[in-house]
Amino acid sequence: EAQVTQNPRYLITVTGKKLTVTCSQNMNHEYMSWYRQDPGLGLRQIYYSMNVEVTDKGDVPEGYKVSRKEKRNFPLILESPSPNQTSLYFCASSFGGSRNEQYFGPGTRLTVT
Amino acid sequence: GDSVTQMEGPVTLSEEAFLTINCTYTATGYPSLFWYVQYPGEGLQLLLKATKADDKGSNKGFEATYRKETTSFHLEKGSVQVSDSAVYFCALAGGDMRFGAGTRLTVKP
Numbered sequence: 001e002a003q004v005t006q007n008p009r010y011l012i013t014v015t016g017k018k019l020t021v022t023c024s025q026n027m028n029h030e031y032m033s034w035y036r037q038d039p040g041l042g043l044r045q046i047y048y049s050m051n052v053e054v055t056d057k058g059d060v061p062e063g064y065k066v067s068r069k070e071k072r073n074f075p076l077i078l079e080s081p082s083p084n085q086t087s088l089y090f091c092a093s094s095f096g097g098s099r100n101e102q103y104f105g106p107g108t109r110l111t112v113t
Numbered sequence: 114g115d116s117v118t119q120m121e122g123p124v125t126l127s128e129e130a131f132l133t134i135n136c137t138y139t140a141t142g143y144p145s146l147f148w149y150v151q152y153p154g155e156g157l158q159l160l161l162k163a164t165k166a167d168d169k170g171s172n173k174g175f176e177a178t179y180r181k182e183t184t185s186f187h188l189e190k191g192s193v194q195v196s197d198s199a200v201y202f203c204a205l206a207g208g209d210m211r212f213g214a215g216t217r218l219t220v221k222p
Contacts, residue, residue, distance in 0.1 A: 042212040098206040104156030
């Protein structure tokens with residue numbers, strides 16, 4: 001089954017404790033992206049990657065890091081989480097870029113206290 | 114920069130009512146336009162898309178037409194069902210990827 005998986009689905013952590021949210025897709029997509037969803041703001045792009053070893057900032061990259069060492073994986077790293085990073089996070093992938101249909105993961109709800 | 118503005122919700126309709134959710138955009142160049150839908154507890158999934166002016170995207174009875182002259186991409190459905198209850202996002206992909214704030218639709222039997 002074609003899918004995008006994220007782990008964990010739910011996470012409660014404390015300020016400053018480094019965490020990683022994993023994202024994996026099995027569709028051989030070149031493009032992968034991370035978004036955060038906040039009430040009234042819709043989805044905002046954090047980082048995206050056009051292919052292996054190619055990443056770029058989206059609208060709200062501050063406080064986040066990513067890496068793309070393999071085509072299927074695109075982890076999101078919060079080196080020192082803060083309460084304003086409490087949000088619902090989605091990973092997505094597509095063939096060839098954002099102009100094509102993006103397939104979304106189920107989401108990771110992160111709470112930073 | 115690019116932006117998307119969509120109708121604020123929530124929207125509550127009775128089954129078989131007509132649905133319109135307005136979406137307007139600002140963009141340089143020629144973006145692709147999308148409607149994504151999010152069911153409770155799930156990620157977004159593509160509902161329909163249009164890639165150039167005057168294109169009409171359609172799926173599951175929903176339609177939207179890419180209007181360059183009015184910079185709009187309004188979502189319509191002639192007869193909604195309870196199963197259409199969800200959050201709908203208008204989005205554009207040009208130089209940047211932009212989503213609207215989302216419109217929550219509730220359809221009552």
